[in-house]
Amino acid sequence: xxxGRLVGRRLAVGTVILFVVSLLVFGASxxxxxxxxRAVLGRSASPDRLAVVxxxxxxxxxxxxxxxxxxxxxxxxxxxNSTVSQEPVIELxxxxxxxxxxxxxxxxxxxxxxSLLLGSWSALRRDQLxxxxxxxxxxxxxxxxxxxxxxxxxxxxxxxxxxxxxxVVSTTMPVLEQPSVLVLPxxxxxxxxxxxxxxxxxxxxxxxxxxxxxxxxxxxxxxxRSVLWRHAVPNAIGPVAQVIGLQLAYLAGxxxxxxxxxxxxxxxxGIVEAVNARDIPTLQxxxxxxxxxxxxxxxLADVVGVLTNPRLRTGVA
Amino acid sequence: MSALVPPAxxxxxxxxxxGQTPGLLRRxxxxxxxxxxxxxxMLVVAVAVVGPFVAPGxxxxxxxxxxxxxxxxxxxxTDVTGRDVWTRxxxxxxxxxxxxxxxxxxxxxxxxxxxxxxxxxxxxxxEILMRTTDVFLAFPAIVLALLFLAIFQPSAWTVILTVxxxxxxxVARVMRSAVLDVAGRDYVRSAESMGLRRWSIxxxxxxxxxxxxxxxxxxxxxxxxxxLVAGLGFxxxxxxxxxxxxxxxxxxxxxxxxxxxxxxxxxxxxxIGLLTVGxxxxxxxxxxxxxxxxxxxGE
Numbered sequence: 001x002x003x004g005r006l007v008g009r010r011l012a013v014g015t016v017i018l019f020v021v022s023l024l025v026f027g028a029s030x031x032x033x034x035x036x037x038r039a040v041l042g043r044s045a046s047p048d049r050l051a052v053v054x055x056x057x058x059x060x061x062x063x064x065x066x067x068x069x070x071x072x073x074x075x076x077x078x079x080x081n082s083t084v085s086q087e088p089v090i091e092l093x094x095x096x097x098x099x100x101x102x103x104x105x106x107x108x109x110x111x112x113x114x115s116l117l118l119g120s121w122s123a124l125r126r127d128q129l130x131x132x133x134x135x136x137x138x139x140x141x142x143x144x145x146x147x148x149x150x151x152x153x154x155x156x157x158x159x160x161x162x163x164x165x166x167x168v169v170s171t172t173m174p175v176l177e178q179p180s181v182l183v184l185p186x187x188x189x190x191x192x193x194x195x196x197x198x199x200x201x202x203x204x205x206x207x208x209x210x211x212x213x214x215x216x217x218x219x220x221x222x223x224x225r226s227v228l229w230r231h232a233v234p235n236a237i238g239p240v241a242q243v244i245g246l247q248l249a250y251l252a253g254x255x256x257x258x259x260x261x262x263x264x265x266x267x268x269x270g271i272v273e274a275v276n277a278r279d280i281p282t283l284q285x286x287x288x289x290x291x292x293x294x295x296x297x298x299x300l301a302d303v304v305g306v307l308t309n310p311r312l313r314t315g316v317a
Numbered sequence: 318m319s320a321l322v323p324p325a326x327x328x329x330x331x332x333x334x335x336g337q338t339p340g341l342l343r344r345x346x347x348x349x350x351x352x353x354x355x356x357x358x359m360l361v362v363a364v365a366v367v368g369p370f371v372a373p374g375x376x377x378x379x380x381x382x383x384x385x386x387x388x389x390x391x392x393x394x395t396d397v398t399g400r401d402v403w404t405r406x407x408x409x410x411x412x413x414x415x416x417x418x419x420x421x422x423x424x425x426x427x428x429x430x431x432x433x434x435x436x437x438x439x440x441x442x443x444e445i446l447m448r449t450t451d452v453f454l455a456f457p458a459i460v461l462a463l464l465f466l467a468i469f470q471p472s473a474w475t476v477i478l479t480v481x482x483x484x485x486x487x488v489a490r491v492m493r494s495a496v497l498d499v500a501g502r503d504y505v506r507s508a509e510s511m512g513l514r515r516w517s518i519x520x521x522x523x524x525x526x527x528x529x530x531x532x533x534x535x536x537x538x539x540x541x542x543x544x545l546v547a548g549l550g551f552x553x554x555x556x557x558x559x560x561x562x563x564x565x566x567x568x569x570x571x572x573x574x575x576x577x578x579x580x581x582x583x584x585x586x587x588x589i590g591l592l593t594v595g596x597x598x599x600x601x602x603x604x605x606x607x608x609x610x611x612x613x614x615g616e
Contacts, residue, residue: 013451020452028468136350143597145544147551148590151568151575151582159576167575253457257548261572271460272552275467283467291455 007303014295021291022074026067029280074288080281082274089285092270097289099175100259100266104251106182107189112244115194119201119240120233126206134202138195146254150188150261157184168263175265185262192254193247200243204236211235238308245301252294341529345599345606354598361592365410372407376400376562384578393580397570406584408562413550413589416476417542424481425538428488429531433519435489436496447493450486458483458545466549471556480545484538491534495527502526529607536600540593547589564589 045053054060061069073080079089122134141149154160158167169181208214209232217227259268267286274283345351374380379399386394393402435446453461462479469475499505500523508518549555550565557563564585571581 017451017455021455024452025464028464031468139350139597139601140594143540143594144590145548145593147548147568148544148586148593151572151586152590154575155579155583160579250457253459256457256459256463257551260552271463275463275554278467280467283464287456287460287464290457290460294457295455 003303003306006306010299010302014299017295018288018292021295022071022288023067025284025287025291026070029284030063070284074285079285082279082282084277084279084282089282092282093267093285093289096265096267096270099264100255100268102175103182103185103189103255103259103264103266104248106186107193107251108248110186111190111194111247112197114190115197116201116233116237116240118194119198120205120228120236122198122202123205123209124228131202134198138198141191142195142199144191145257146188146192147257147261149191150184150258153184153187154261169265171263171265181262181264185258185264188258188261189251189254193250196247197240197244201236201240204239205232208232208236241308242301242305245297245304249294249297249301252290252297341532341603341606345602348602348605350598351602351606354595354600354602357591357595358599359595361410361588361595362414364407364588365414368407368410372404374401374404376405376408377560378404384574386578386580393584394578396567396578396581397574402578402580402584405562405567405581406564406588409564409567409585410588412555412557412561412563413543413547413565413592416473416546416555417539419477420480420484420542420546421535421539423477424484424542425488425531425535427481427485428534429492429524431485431489432492432496432527433523436493437500437515437519437523446489450489453482453486454490456483458487458541459548462545462549463554466554466556471549471554473556476546476549476554476556480542480549483545484541488534488538491530492527495530496523499523499526529603533600533604533607536596536603540597540600543589543593543596547585 059066077090079093081087082089082092085092118134122131125131154167156162157164165183166178166181167184169175170178175181213235214227214232217231218224222231255266255268256271257268258264259266260272263269267289271283271286271290273279274286346355369376377400380401381388381391381395381399383395383397383399385399388394391401391403393406396402396405431446431450435443456464458480461483462476465479465482466475505518505522508522513521546555547565547568550557550563551568553566553569555563555565557566567585568582571578575582
């Protein structure tokens with residue numbers, strides 16, 4: 001009951017935020033020096049031609065009216081044409097978002113169990129060498145920008161010491177037909193998000209291992225393995241779930257530099273290309289897409305946080 | 318690359334009382350990791366600051382064939398247009414340093430201002446400011462920066478302002494909860510009953526008592542800024558002159574020839590990596606000292 005209301009309220013807040021975000025994204029394009037018609041036609045365009053294109057693009061309409069037209073197109077999936085390729089933006093997005101989702105999904109599926117295991121293992125070896133090494137390793141990895149990690153991986157596994165994987169994605173065939181290109185971008189993203197989940201899991205496990213019910217289970221003579229897997233880990237995963245959600249949302253920003261580095265044809269690389277080409281319709285659509293994804297995953301993390309927290313679940317919040 | 322330190326002021330971390338800031342720094346310096354972080358940071362800063370004075374040649378001088386990894390007399394060969402890689406590396410650190418420092422200063426300053434305003438108003442001002450930060454938090458920082466760099470011509474100032482714009486709402490959130498924590502204390506009440514003006518309470522009573530989380534935020538945002546500034550350079554969007562030596566730009570220029578001549582990329586990447594690790598170790602040490610949990614250091 002309370003949960004349904006909570007999810008409903010968060011959804012409403014998310015929708016309002018996305019509405020304001022759309023105002024911001026649209027408003028930013030109004031600040032663009034020179035107008036979009038000139039951007040399409042180039043500097044040498046004749047005034048007549050400019051006037052025609054301006055009318056086509058409704059650039060002479062008042063801003064609120066243009067916003068409404070843009071927003072209703074956005075909602076109905078008509079995202080306009082790229083000012084560079086003249087192709088519909090929606091086609092560009094369709095292929096790219098699939099690729100990005102594939103990248104993020106694999107990274108999440110690898111990073112989550114890996115860091116849960118590493119975090120628990122580290123907690124079980126509290127204050128031993130393995131624990132300190134994990135703490136320092138995750139701290140160092142968490143400091144490094146993604147592109148630094150990515151370039152290091154390329155140097156070690158692609159161009160320099162070993163030549164196991166291709167350094168960049170070939171543009172001539174779909175990503176799924178060259179699965180080996182996924183390895184290094186996925187590894188980079190995993191190394192970006194795993195440290196946080198690992199550290200959170202370690203901290204939570206330490207707390208759980210020190211709690212009364214774990215002591216009780218041990219006193220009852222339950223085998224240590226069973227204490228660990230049936231009592232400790234399930235209770236530790238709850239608080240960690242929210243951090244996992246936040247890290248998945250973080251991937252949405254992480255893909256920008258990583259996709260650019262590996263020439264991976266996804267949303268992130270699309271954004272960089274749109275910025276360089278000043279392709280505003282494409283940029284607006286891609287940024288709205290990322291913001292929607294980001295808000296949605298944050299919302300899910302919120303809900304998961306509530307679901308796994310009995311005090312919140314029973315409706316105090 | 319983000320917060321590993323506990324969310325200051327949010328759970329368990331209590332701000333130190335006024336006058337303890339030097340103590341906080343000293344306590345954090347007592348830990349091995351802060352000292353290591355400081356040493357690494359100082360090393361990279363020294364290279365960046367002293368580098369231009371000891372560089373063997375001019376940063377734009379063409380001294381050999383392009384992308385040659387072994388040129389007699391050159392330590393690391395030449396870059397994509399035949400300039401000396403070692404010279405450009407020594408010249409290229411200072412821009413990353415001052416850009417990141419200014420991003421941090423502007424971003425943390427703006428966030429702190431919002432936090433002091435919102436956390437100590439108990440009116441619609443708080444509500445409006447916090448809902449505004451929610452909107453800016455709906456973008457990953459890099460995406461927000463790219464949106465504004467597409468609109469405004471990339472220049473040093475647009476880079477500083479867009480990166481700072483990404484920091485401000487995140488800093489504001491953390492600092493607001495720290496301010497809220499302090500705002501209910503007795504000495505603030507007594508200052509209120511003495512009829513002090515709100516801004517003098519904000520600056521005289523609240524600010525000195527949130528310096529712990531503030532310093533953690535500074536270290537953290539500096540780490541982020543370095544990554545973002547260098548990352549924007551790597552994307553070719555840092556707004557610097559095209560032939561200026563800059564660690565981020567060097568990576569962007571060198572990446573196509575990475576296989577034949579890795580040095581123009583490896584040198585700046587290593588320096589940036591060391592710098593971010595160093596600043597984050599310092600931030601982590603300060604956070605531990607502020608939270609009173611430096612147990613992991615070996616006691």
